Amino acid sequence: MAGENLDAFKNTASGNKEIDASKKVKVGIIGTGWIAGAHIQQYLQMPDVEIIAGADLIPGKAEAFFKENGVTGARCYPDHVSMLDAEPELDAVSICTYNKTHAECAIYALKKGVNVLLEKPMCVTTEEALEIMKAEKESGKIISIGFQPRLDPNMQKIKAIVDSGVLGKIYYIQTGGGRRHGIPTPFGTTFIQEDTGVIGAMGDIGCYSLDMVLNAIGYPKPLTVTGYTSNFFGKDPHYFEMDGKPAEYADLFGVEDFAAGFVRLEGGIILDFRIAWAMHLDTPGDTIIMGSKASLRIPSTECWNGELDKPMVIYTEVAGSQLETVVPKIFVDPNDPTQSCFYKKVRSFLDAVKEGGKAPVPTSQILYNQAIIDGIVKSAKIGKEIAIELPEV
Numbered sequence: 488m489a490g491e492n493l494d495a496f497k498n499t500a501s502g503n504k505e506i507d508a509s510k511k512v513k514v515g516i517i518g519t520g521w522i523a524g525a526h527i528q529q530y531l532q533m534p535d536v537e538i539i540a541g542a543d544l545i546p547g548k549a550e551a552f553f554k555e556n557g558v559t560g561a562r563c564y565p566d567h568v569s570m571l572d573a574e575p576e577l578d579a580v581s582i583c584t585y586n587k588t589h590a591e592c593a594i595y596a597l598k599k600g601v602n603v604l605l606e607k608p609m610c611v612t613t614e615e616a617l618e619i620m621k622a623e624k625e626s627g628k629i630i631s632i633g634f635q636p637r638l639d640p641n642m643q644k645i646k647a648i649v650d651s652g653v654l655g656k657i658y659y660i661q662t663g664g665g666r667r668h669g670i671p672t673p674f675g676t677t678f679i680q681e682d683t684g685v686i687g688a689m690g691d692i693g694c695y696s697l698d699m700v701l702n703a704i705g706y707p708k709p710l711t712v713t714g715y716t717s718n719f720f721g722k723d724p725h726y727f728e729m730d731g732k733p734a735e736y737a738d739l740f741g742v743e744d745f746a747a748g749f750v751r752l753e754g755g756i757i758l759d760f761r762i763a764w765a766m767h768l769d770t771p772g773d774t775i776i777m778g779s780k781a782s783l784r785i786p787s788t789e790c791w792n793g794e795l796d797k798p799m800v801i802y803t804e805v806a807g808s809q810l811e812t813v814v815p816k817i818f819v820d821p822n823d824p825t826q827s828c829f830y831k832k833v834r835s836f837l838d839a840v841k842e843g844g845k846a847p848v849p850t851s852q853i854l855y856n857q858a859i860i861d862g863i864v865k866s867a868k869i870g871k872e873i874a875i876e877l878p879e880v
């Protein structure tokens with residue numbers, strides 16, 4: 488619609504409001520904690536954005552957040568409901584709350600006709616994911632899930648390699664990884680408490696590994712899951728004392744610090760996944776995508792910022808010789824903020840909102856990511872394999 492002088496909003500076939508390119512997108516931020524800082528820093532670089540409101544459950548936190556980030560004039564609210572009720576002009580919200588409230592905030596925003604950039608993980612259960620998708624469908628709005636590595640050129644190379652067909656038929660994937668000592672408590676305990684985080688290492692970092700490989704292979708549907716979860720480190724007071732944190736964090740710890748899953752995917756593909764916040768090991772292994780013609784090794788990575796410590800390698804056989812091809816790493820200029828995957832995550836969402844386009848990271852894919860995590864939780868509880876059944880939304 489560039490160059491046309493249209494009304495501020497126009498209805499598109501999808502029912503979404505297309506926003507006049509000359510008009511600023513009015514944005515609100517729900518949850519003004521750690522990751523909200525990364526969102527606001529991107530919005531502040533964008534001349535077509537106006538941050539008009541913010542909400543946080545903790546009194547004074549949203550006000551302090553805007554002050555810290557040099558934003559004046561944004562109105563502050565004590566929760567997402569009061570903000571969305573009082574701000575009918577909002578075009579979009581970033582939902583940066585802890586995992587537990589992702590679904591309720593996203594559903595309420597969509598019902599209010601507001602486009603949503605929802606932080607990962609999408610939510611905490613498959614049932615919630617389906618409810619979000621129902622609200623999305625009814626609203627005709629865009630909801631994109633905050634998997635910024637999708638926008639990183641090295642991560643995109645993984646999909647490009649798979650799409651090239653060089654690997655042949657993919658039949659086995661190993662992914663995950665994690666940290667030797669890295670239970671996240673930098674700003675408190677919202678990641679480790681059951682009533683805020685609900686899921687631990689899987690919701691924090693495991694969902695990225697899953698997205699990295701599932702996106703590369705076209706997000707086949709998960710069929711069955713055998714899962715395991717444990718919390719040997721998080722329940723140990725000594726672990727937190729070593730970090731100079733209160734030993735009582737071990738009492739508050741109510742999520743998993745390690746999880747593993749063996750997943751059958753549609754198309755005869757096996758996914759072998761494990762993720763740790765803490766372990767007596769450097770890494771449980773690289774990501775590998777094995778195919779009938781070649782295999783790809785992706786050196787152990789946390790994925791979240793798209794970084795690879797070492798280049799990827801393709802293993803194959805040509806004329807009876809076993810060959811290894813190193814895939815050169817793509818340089819991402821750290822001095823150019825617009826090259827950061829965090830910038831691109833927000834920008835691609837806003838472009839979709841403005842143009843009435845599709846969500847860059849759609850719920851239809853991330854439903855499967857969530858279903859695997861939820862499947863691991865449920866299978867671990869009952870101690871046997873479960874079938875994943877997903878109704879049409």
Ligand SMILES: NC(=O)c1ccc[n+]([C@@H]2O[C@H](COP(=O)([O-])OP(=O)(O)OC[C@H]3O[C@@H](n4cnc5c(N)ncnc54)[C@H](O)[C@@H]3O)[C@@H](O)[C@H]2O)c1
Binds near residue numbers: 606635
């Ligand atoms: N994409 C990334 O790189 C990345 C990085 C870190 C965290 N995250 C994700 O972001 C989310 C938040 O993480 P964080 O570290 O910022 O957490 P945090 O605990 O620092 O902040 C969350 C804030 O949300 C507020 N909140 C919760 N429910 C609310 C509601 N209904 N209305 C208003 N405010 C509400 C809380 O009071 C809290 O201040 C998590 O789901 C996490 O997985 C993503």
